[in-house]
Amino acid sequence: MVNTATPPVTTTPVAQATGISKRFGATVALRDAHITVMPGEAHALVGRNGAGKSTLVSILTGLQKPDAGSLAFQGEPAPAHGDINAWRSRVACVYQHSTILPELTVAENLFLHRQSPSALRPIRWKDLRRQARDLLAEYGVELDPDARARDLTVEQRQFVEIARALSFGAQFIILDEPTAKLDARGIDRLFGKLRDLQQHHVAFLFISHHLQEVYDLCSSVTVFRDARHIVTAPVAELDRDALVEAMTGEATQTSDVWSEFSSATAGRPLLSLDGLTLPGVYDDVSLTVRSGEVVGVAGSAGSGSVQLGETLAGLHRASGGATVAGRQIRTGDVPTALAAGVALVPEDRHLQGLVPGRSVTENATLSVGDQLGPFGTVLPSRSRRFAERMIKDLDIKTPDERTPVSALSGGNQQKVVIARALATDPHVLVAIRPTNGVDVKSKEFLLGRIRRIAEEDKAALIVSDELDDLRACDRVVVMFQGRITAEFDRGWSDEQLVAAIEGMAGTHERKGSDADHD
Known part of the structure; x- marks a missing residue:
C-alpha cells in the first residue's frame, strides 16, 4: 500500500543538498549529487551498496565536509563544520546500530551531557525525569524514564533516539535501515509513530534495502547509482520494476530469479534434529535436512528461529538430539560444531561476523587458521592465496586482499562473512538473515551462492523472515x-507464509504447489 499522506504545503525545504561531490583518494564517493526533503515528508533514499548513500548521510549530518556543493536547512546555510550543537538542532540520524548507552536510564540517554543547565550545578534528578516524561508524552512515546536502556526492545531504543533528536529542535531525521532488527x-x-510525527511537520529521510517499505511509508523516493543522483519521483508514479531498474541500471527480469535453480534431488540426511529444546526459547524441535536441500526456517522475533540456528553452530546448549552427517554433536560448543561440519553466517555481521579493523584476508581466514601454515603458524603467502581464491569465488x-573490511560496502562485507563460513567446506551452512542490509543485486548473488551449496551435495539452512530469502529455498x-x-x-504465496509467521496456521500445516492441487 502506497502512503498517500500529503506533506504540508511549503516552499522551504527542511533539507536541501545541491551539487554535492566528495572524493576519498582516488575513489569518487559522490559526484554532483542532490536531494531535497520537504517538511513533514517521508522521503526514501535507495541505491545499491556503494551508490553513495552513506557518504551523503555523513555530509547531511556534518560528519564530513563536501569537496563541492552546498547544503541548507530550512533555507539557511548549513552550520560550520564542527559546530555540534548547531548541527543537532537541524538534523539527526538514527543508525541501524543504536547509539543509546545500555547502562543509562531512558531519561539519562535523552539528556546526555545536558542533565544540568550548568556544569557547576548538581543534577536535579526529579526535574530530569519530569522533563523526560514530558518529552516522551509530547510525541506519544510510552516509556518509563527510569527504565534502563538495556531492558528496552530495539523498537523502543529507536523511539528514544528519535525523541532525543527532537529535543534538540531538529525537524529532520535520517533513518538508516531502521527496520533491520524489527x-x-x-x-x-x-x-x-513516524506517521504521527509527520503531523508535527517532522521530516524523515528513510534509507532501506526493503523496497516494499518504501511504498508503505514514503511519498517520494530518490535513487542514487554509481555516486550519482539518478531520479527523484513520487513513489506512486514509480513501480517496483522501474525502481529496481533505476537502482541497477538494468531492466528487471519478470521471471522468477530462482527458476534457473531447479530443486536438487534430496539425498542422505545431513542434519537431523530430534526434540531439540532450549528452555524458554524453543521446544521439541525436530527437523531433517538432506543433502541437496536448501531449507528455510521462518519466524518473527520471539519465535526461536534465530536461536535455533545459533544452537546448531554451538552458541547455545540445548537438550535433545542433533546429528550432522551421521555424527552426534554436543550443542553449546563451537569447536565441536565446526569439527562436525557446521558453518554459521551470523545475524549481525558488524557485531558477530567481522573484525572491522582487520583486512579482508584476516577476516576471511579466521576459521581456517590450521590450514595457513605448519604447527600453528600463518604463512602470509598461503593466507594471500586463500583470500584471493575466495575473493574471486x-x-x-575490494582494492586488494589487504584492504580493511570496514572500507567495503555492506554487500561486500557480507560476502566476506560468507566466504569465511564456506572456507571450512562445511556439510551444513546455517545462514541467519544472510541478505540483511544488502542491495538487490548483492542479494541475488548471495542467495545464488548459498543455493550452489545444495548442488555440491551439501545442505543449507536459511533462517530469515525475509520473503526474498525464503523464495530461494x-x-x-x-x-x-x-x-x-x-x-x-x-509454490507458497506471500499471504500463506506471512499468515503462518504471524501464528495464523495450524500446527504442522503443510502447503505448497503440490498440496494446493490435492
Whole structure:
C-alpha cells in the first residue's frame, strides 16, 4: 500500500543538498549529487551498496565536509563544520546500530551531557525525569524514564533516539535501515509513530534495502547509482520494476530469479534434529535436512528461529538430539560444531561476523587458521592465496586482499562473512538473515551462492523472515512461539507464509504447489 499522506504545503525545504561531490583518494564517493526533503515528508533514499548513500548521510549530518556543493536547512546555510550543537538542532540520524548507552536510564540517554543547565550545578534528578516524561508524552512515546536502556526492545531504543533528536529542535531525521532488527509488528508500530510525527511537520529521510517499505511509508523516493543522483519521483508514479531498474541500471527480469535453480534431488540426511529444546526459547524441535536441500526456517522475533540456528553452530546448549552427517554433536560448543561440519553466517555481521579493523584476508581466514601454515603458524603467502581464491569465488569488490573490511560496502562485507563460513567446506551452512542490509543485486548473488551449496551435495539452512530469502529455498518450515507450526513446499504465496509467521496456521500445516492441487 502506497502512503498517500500529503506533506504540508511549503516552499522551504527542511533539507536541501545541491551539487554535492566528495572524493576519498582516488575513489569518487559522490559526484554532483542532490536531494531535497520537504517538511513533514517521508522521503526514501535507495541505491545499491556503494551508490553513495552513506557518504551523503555523513555530509547531511556534518560528519564530513563536501569537496563541492552546498547544503541548507530550512533555507539557511548549513552550520560550520564542527559546530555540534548547531548541527543537532537541524538534523539527526538514527543508525541501524543504536547509539543509546545500555547502562543509562531512558531519561539519562535523552539528556546526555545536558542533565544540568550548568556544569557547576548538581543534577536535579526529579526535574530530569519530569522533563523526560514530558518529552516522551509530547510525541506519544510510552516509556518509563527510569527504565534502563538495556531492558528496552530495539523498537523502543529507536523511539528514544528519535525523541532525543527532537529535543534538540531538529525537524529532520535520517533513518538508516531502521527496520533491520524489527519483526512485522514492530515495523507496523514504528511506521505508525513516524506517521504521527509527520503531523508535527517532522521530516524523515528513510534509507532501506526493503523496497516494499518504501511504498508503505514514503511519498517520494530518490535513487542514487554509481555516486550519482539518478531520479527523484513520487513513489506512486514509480513501480517496483522501474525502481529496481533505476537502482541497477538494468531492466528487471519478470521471471522468477530462482527458476534457473531447479530443486536438487534430496539425498542422505545431513542434519537431523530430534526434540531439540532450549528452555524458554524453543521446544521439541525436530527437523531433517538432506543433502541437496536448501531449507528455510521462518519466524518473527520471539519465535526461536534465530536461536535455533545459533544452537546448531554451538552458541547455545540445548537438550535433545542433533546429528550432522551421521555424527552426534554436543550443542553449546563451537569447536565441536565446526569439527562436525557446521558453518554459521551470523545475524549481525558488524557485531558477530567481522573484525572491522582487520583486512579482508584476516577476516576471511579466521576459521581456517590450521590450514595457513605448519604447527600453528600463518604463512602470509598461503593466507594471500586463500583470500584471493575466495575473493574471486564470491566476487568481492575490494582494492586488494589487504584492504580493511570496514572500507567495503555492506554487500561486500557480507560476502566476506560468507566466504569465511564456506572456507571450512562445511556439510551444513546455517545462514541467519544472510541478505540483511544488502542491495538487490548483492542479494541475488548471495542467495545464488548459498543455493550452489545444495548442488555440491551439501545442505543449507536459511533462517530469515525475509520473503526474498525464503523464495530461494526448496521448502520452508515456520516457527511460532518456539515450535514448528507449518511447513511449505515451493509454490507458497506471500499471504500463506506471512499468515503462518504471524501464528495464523495450524500446527504442522503443510502447503505448497503440490498440496494446493490435492
